[in-house]
Amino acid sequence: xxxxxxxxxxxxxxxxxxxxxxxxxxxxxxxxxxxxxxxxxxxxxxxxxxxxxxxxxxxxxxxxxxxxxxxxxxxxxxxxxxxxxxxxxxxxxxxxxxxxxxxx
Numbered sequence: 292x293x294x295x296x297x298x299x300x301x302x303x304x305x306x307x308x309x310x311x312x313x314x315x316x317x318x319x320x321x322x323x324x325x326x327x328x329x330x331x332x333x334x335x336x337x338x339x340x341x342x343x344x345x346x347x348x349x350x351x352x353x354x355x356x357x358x359x360x361x362x363x364x365x366x367x368x369x370x371x372x373x374x375x376x377x378x379x380x381x382x383x384x385x386x387x388x389x390x391x392x393x394x395x
């Protein structure tokens with residue numbers, strides 16, 4: 292099955308998250324592999340993390356995969372830190388969010 296790349300808008304946050312949510316729902320069909328590009332998101336908020344975590348679970352349940360096109364940048368890392376995601380970062384989460392490199 293081909294890999295679909297989904298690119299998030301620069302202004303992605305709670306008021307605009309619905310568009311990305313629908314795009315991910317459409318892309319995450321049974322067994323689909325989706326690459327999510329968050330690199331252009333200027334000021335992510337907690338809604339971005341919630342959507343990504345939900346999409347990861349949906350992909351896993353459907354036998355597919357969701358990956359990031361690039362490791363989380365500084366703005367996304369800051370949100371992950373504020374939300375407590377980095378307190379007990381599992382190997383799988385480190386690989387997902389930072390491609391295994393948490394020493395950014």
